[in-house]
Amino acid sequence: MMSRAVVAFSGAEELARYVHTVLCDRDALDPNQSPLVRTPLNRGARVCGLVFHVEGPRLLRTSAVWSADDARIIFYDSSGVRFQDVTLSESPALSEPGPQGPGGG
Numbered sequence: 001m002m003s004r005a006v007v008a009f010s011g012a013e014e015l016a017r018y019v020h021t022v023l024c025d026r027d028a029l030d031p032n033q034s035p036l037v038r039t040p041l042n043r044g045a046r047v048c049g050l051v052f053h054v055e056g057p058r059l060l061r062t063s064a065v066w067s068a069d070d071a072r073i074i075f076y077d078s079s080g081v082r083f084q085d086v087t088l089s090e091s092p093a094l095s096e097p098g099p100q101g102p103g104g105g
Contacts, residue, residue: 003083008090015066015073015092016052022075022084023054023062041065047094068094 009015020036023029034054041049053063064075071091075084 004085004087006087006089008088009092010090012092012094015088016050019052019064019066019073019075020054023052023064026062026075026077026083027056027060029054029056029060041067043069049094 007018009018016036016038020031023036024031024034034056037053037055039051039053040047041051048069049065049067051063051065053061055061060078062076062078064073066073068091071088073084073086073088074082075086077083
């Protein structure tokens with residue numbers, strides 16, 4: 001059963017830390033050994049969110065999609081099934097996503 005939550009973040013880095021924690025907790029991964037990778041999500045020519053993922057052993061890869069336009073984060077397990085849907089009561093401004101790739105979060 002998919003869980004739902006409502007949360008608030010004051011900044012994009014706080015949101016990224018939350019996403020990293022949820023993704024690592026899902027598969028009992030060590031956050032220090034499983035860096036968060038971020039990829040901008042574009043709608044036309046503008047960035048409208050971010051796709052996050054962490055990779056674990058045995059090709060394990062969990063991900064999350066933050067839609068800034070919808071103030072929502074959807075989490076997916078390694079088989080692509082949604083396991084959590086988070087509504088943001090206070091969403092950070094979407095600015096440059098900062099460092100991307102391994103070590104970016």
